[in-house]
Amino acid sequence: xxxxxxxxxxxxxxxxxxxxxxxxxxxxxxxxxxxxxxxxxxxxxxxxxxxxxxxxxxxxxxxxxxxxxxxxxxxxxxxxxxxxxxxxxxxxxxxxxxxxxxxxxxxxxxxxxxxxxxxxxxxxxxxxxxxxxxxxxxxxxxxxxxxxxxxxxxxxxxxxxxxxxxxxxxxxxxxxxxxxxxxxxxxxxxxxxxxxxxxxxxxxxxxxxxxxxxxxxxxxxxxxxxxxxxxxxx
Amino acid sequence: xxxxxxxxxxxxxxxxxxxxxxxxxxxxxxxxxxxxxxxxxxxxxxxxxxxxxxxxxxxxxxxxxxxxxxxxxxxxxxxxxxxxxxxxxxxxxxxxxxxxxxxxxxxxxxxxxxxxxxxxxxxxxxxxxxxxxxxxxxxxxxxxxxxxxxxxxxxxxxxxxxxxxxxxxxxxxxxxxxxxxxxxxxxxxxxxxxxxxxxxxxxxxxxxxxxxxxxxxxxxxxxxxxxxxxxxxxxxxxxxxxxxxxxxxxxxxxxxxxxxxxxxxxxxxxxxxxxxxxxxxxxxxxxxxxxxxxxxxxxxxxxxxxxxxxxxxxxxxx
Amino acid sequence: xxxxxxxxxxxxxxxxxxxxxxxxxxxxxxxxxxxxxxxxxxxxxxxxxxxxxxxxxxxxxxxxxxxxxxxxxxxxxxxxxxxxxxxxxxxxxxxxxxxxxxxxxxxxxxxxxxxxxxxxxxxxxxxxxxxxxxxxxxxxxxxxxxxxxxxxxxxxxxxxxxxxxxxxxxxxxxxxxxxxxxxxxxxxxxxxxxxxxxxxxxxxxxxxxxxxxxxxxxxxxxxxxxxxxxxxxxxxxxxxxxxxxxxxxxxxxxxxxxxxxxxxxxxxxx
Numbered sequence: 001x002x003x004x005x006x007x008x009x010x011x012x013x014x015x016x017x018x019x020x021x022x023x024x025x026x027x028x029x030x031x032x033x034x035x036x037x038x039x040x041x042x043x044x045x046x047x048x049x050x051x052x053x054x055x056x057x058x059x060x061x062x063x064x065x066x067x068x069x070x071x072x073x074x075x076x077x078x079x080x081x082x083x084x085x086x087x088x089x090x091x092x093x094x095x096x097x098x099x100x101x102x103x104x105x106x107x108x109x110x111x112x113x114x115x116x117x118x119x120x121x122x123x124x125x126x127x128x129x130x131x132x133x134x135x136x137x138x139x140x141x142x143x144x145x146x147x148x149x150x151x152x153x154x155x156x157x158x159x160x161x162x163x164x165x166x167x168x169x170x171x172x173x174x175x176x177x178x179x180x181x182x183x184x185x186x187x188x189x190x191x192x193x194x195x196x197x198x199x200x201x202x203x204x205x206x207x208x209x210x211x212x213x214x215x216x217x218x219x220x221x222x223x224x225x226x227x228x229x230x231x232x233x234x
Numbered sequence: 235x236x237x238x239x240x241x242x243x244x245x246x247x248x249x250x251x252x253x254x255x256x257x258x259x260x261x262x263x264x265x266x267x268x269x270x271x272x273x274x275x276x277x278x279x280x281x282x283x284x285x286x287x288x289x290x291x292x293x294x295x296x297x298x299x300x301x302x303x304x305x306x307x308x309x310x311x312x313x314x315x316x317x318x319x320x321x322x323x324x325x326x327x328x329x330x331x332x333x334x335x336x337x338x339x340x341x342x343x344x345x346x347x348x349x350x351x352x353x354x355x356x357x358x359x360x361x362x363x364x365x366x367x368x369x370x371x372x373x374x375x376x377x378x379x380x381x382x383x384x385x386x387x388x389x390x391x392x393x394x395x396x397x398x399x400x401x402x403x404x405x406x407x408x409x410x411x412x413x414x415x416x417x418x419x420x421x422x423x424x425x426x427x428x429x430x431x432x433x434x435x436x437x438x439x440x441x442x443x444x445x446x447x448x449x450x451x452x453x454x455x456x457x458x459x460x461x462x463x464x465x466x467x468x469x470x471x472x473x474x475x476x477x478x479x480x481x482x483x484x485x486x487x488x489x490x491x492x493x494x495x496x497x498x499x500x501x502x503x504x505x506x507x508x509x510x511x512x513x514x515x516x517x518x519x520x521x522x523x524x525x526x527x528x529x530x531x532x533x534x535x536x537x538x539x540x541x542x543x544x545x546x547x548x549x550x551x552x
Numbered sequence: 553x554x555x556x557x558x559x560x561x562x563x564x565x566x567x568x569x570x571x572x573x574x575x576x577x578x579x580x581x582x583x584x585x586x587x588x589x590x591x592x593x594x595x596x597x598x599x600x601x602x603x604x605x606x607x608x609x610x611x612x613x614x615x616x617x618x619x620x621x622x623x624x625x626x627x628x629x630x631x632x633x634x635x636x637x638x639x640x641x642x643x644x645x646x647x648x649x650x651x652x653x654x655x656x657x658x659x660x661x662x663x664x665x666x667x668x669x670x671x672x673x674x675x676x677x678x679x680x681x682x683x684x685x686x687x688x689x690x691x692x693x694x695x696x697x698x699x700x701x702x703x704x705x706x707x708x709x710x711x712x713x714x715x716x717x718x719x720x721x722x723x724x725x726x727x728x729x730x731x732x733x734x735x736x737x738x739x740x741x742x743x744x745x746x747x748x749x750x751x752x753x754x755x756x757x758x759x760x761x762x763x764x765x766x767x768x769x770x771x772x773x774x775x776x777x778x779x780x781x782x783x784x785x786x787x788x789x790x791x792x793x794x795x796x797x798x799x800x801x802x803x804x805x806x807x808x809x810x811x812x813x814x815x816x817x818x819x820x821x822x
Contacts, residue, residue: 011752
């Protein structure tokens with residue numbers, strides 16, 4: 001439902017701009033409305049509290065003593081679920097959209113491959129952010145607020161409400177500097193073929209950089225948390 | 235108001251069937267009709283205290299839900315305090331009290347006293363009558379020490395006393411109690427029993443209670459009904475019930491291999507299902523220990539259990 | 553009448569009890585209140601962002617769309633505050649706790665919203681009221697007495713219509729417990745859709761979210777008249793006076809559907 005509503009609003013915007021706004025025509029706008037709806041599911045945009053629950057209950061100590069890396073362990077479980085939700089909740093919005101509109105689908109295999117990689121990286125960034133946000137539970141009793149904050153900021157700056165290209169230039173610049181664009185706006189642009197040739201590599205590289213940087217942040221936080229747990233004796 | 239000599243409950247060939255869907259294969263679904271209550275008839279008079287027994291899934295809860303207006307019967311007729319329960323649900327709610335042992339009707343995060351105050355508003359009871367009732371229940375159930383404790387922090391026994399009070403503050407003519415003593419420690423169990431006997435004697439409140447605990451029934455009820463597979467298989471006095479089934483016990487034994495009926499002194503084999511045999515014995519002539527010793531001499535066994543009174547009745551009825 | 557009054561008293565006590573319960577979890581209360589406020593404000597941010605790139609949406613300028621946003625979101629917020637709790641019926645049926653409501657001498661449709669009342673939901677109405685006041689003063693409205701009266705009337709009727717839609721969509725749970733998401737896509741979808749002029753949507757969306765679920769009467773229909781805004785659908789101006797009638801009809805329908813749902817629950821027991 002939301003995909004359709006946003007599609008029609010964006011059509012209205014394109015029409016008011018004389019068929020094209022910020023270089024985006026109706027076809028781009030409509031496809032954007034549905035592809036971001038699909039990306040919502042796979043990137044965990046609705047929040048994630050499982051790890052924080054384990055921290056609150058103290059079960060996390062068990063995870064810390066397991067002979068596998070805690071972050072990788074959660075990444076593995078995230079990947080599985082993410083793949084599943086992307087299939088079950090990511091594909092239907094596109095199909096529903098295609099019933100009413102002519103969606104702009106990548107014409108060549110190369111774009112599809114880049115898009116697939118981009119989605120994987122987007123999901124990875126989603127994981128890294130949520131992992132860090134969940135770890136806050138080691139220090140704050142009520143870490144749900146952080147998780148909700150991430151969701152809100154992501155919704156707006158990730159381009160899930162309106163494409164960030166429609167933002168005023170200064171705001172778009174801010175959005176491009178944040179990791180959230182790399183979770184929705186960027187993969188959507190890749191899908192729409194707005195990063196042709198070399199641009200695709202730049203887009204993927206940016207995403208990869210965010211993924212690595214946020215994973216590192218999580219790792220630093222995990223280290224600090226582990227020291228805290230060890231000192232306090234669990 | 236209903237006159238006092240009007241029956242509290244009249245059920246006549248009461249039926250309830252559910253359509254249960256279950257998957258068969260990828261897309262096909264079977265609809266199966268399940269008869270949870272299959273032609274139950276009984277009458278409860280005002281002031282009676284009746285025990286309603288039966289194994290899980292026998293139809294106890296379904297009957298209670300119909301009596302209280304939660305479920306509509308699929309057949310037969312039913313009157314609770316002279317009213318059709320589903321049609322006059324809210325009117326009936328004003329005149330009955332219900333306790334579901336497993337589910338609370340109290341406000342989880344508020345002090346017990348607040349729940350009672352809220353119920354005063356929900357049932358729109360007279361203020362003076364409310365205070366009077368509350369005072370006497372607090373005393374009888376010894377609740378004064380935890381009236382200001384949030385319900386979520388109460389022990390099960392304390393909570394159950396709160397639940398009973400909550401169900402009775404509006405002076406119901408009939409109370410229906412579903413497993414009121416389940417999981418209670420012995421002190422609370424005795425307190426609850428004493429309270430119910432007192433309630434029935436002093437106020438003439440009609441009580442229908444379901445339980446798994448035969449002890450409850452022995453201490454509380456003059457009459458018991460047993461239901462199994464949706465049918466009433468026993469309805470009569472508790473004393474009479476005990477004299478029929480009281481001294482007999484059944485040993486269920488699983489043998490390693492199927493064998494002809496065992497010949498053990500003082501017992502009689504009542505049923506053989508492959509390697510499983512049931513042996514009935516009279517406690518006044520022999521003991522369980524002797525019987526088991528006798529069985530072990532006769533054959534190799536893999537499992538053995540002794541069934542209680544009620545189970546035997548189910549078998550007799552089923 | 554005495555009956556209604558004593559029911560209101562009971563309602564007030566039940567709501568009071570819920571607020572006292574929730575207040576024990578203060579941090580989570582404040583957190584939800586804030587996030588509800590911000591979520592709602594984000595929808596406004598979208599409108600502001602779009603107004604920067606294009607001068608008008610469907611021919612309506614910023615202050616006109618903002619009035620629409622204010623009316624819709626205020627009614628939605630109040631409906632969310634007072635009625636939306638009926639959707640918890642799905643959870644209660646699944647947990648088996650719905651029986652408790654059936655065993656009390658009060659209509660379930662009064663008990664559920666009272667017992668599940670969540671003050672934190674007031675967060676949605678805050679940006680709505682502010683926007684409505686600011687937008688009305690900016691919108692160059694030719695204020696006459698009837699136009700002045702139209703605003704509070706629309707908010708009250710709109711709240712009731714949203715409430716009725718909530719009751720109808722929540723009733724789906726009596727037949728299909730898992731259908732909560734479908735139900736939400738109508739209520740939340742409607743709350744979002746009507747922040748923008750109805751005529752930007754295609755015919756099937758307008759029919760479904762505007763007229764079958766009569767949410768066009770919450771804001772769009774009266775706003776066309778109030779603002780004398782572009783009216784490509786040709787809404788006659790007398791229609792602006794009908795929201796109270798639509799609200800009454802919606803309540804009657806909602807009550808019927810809810811009762812049918814209760815009856816179905818009583819016969820299936822699921």
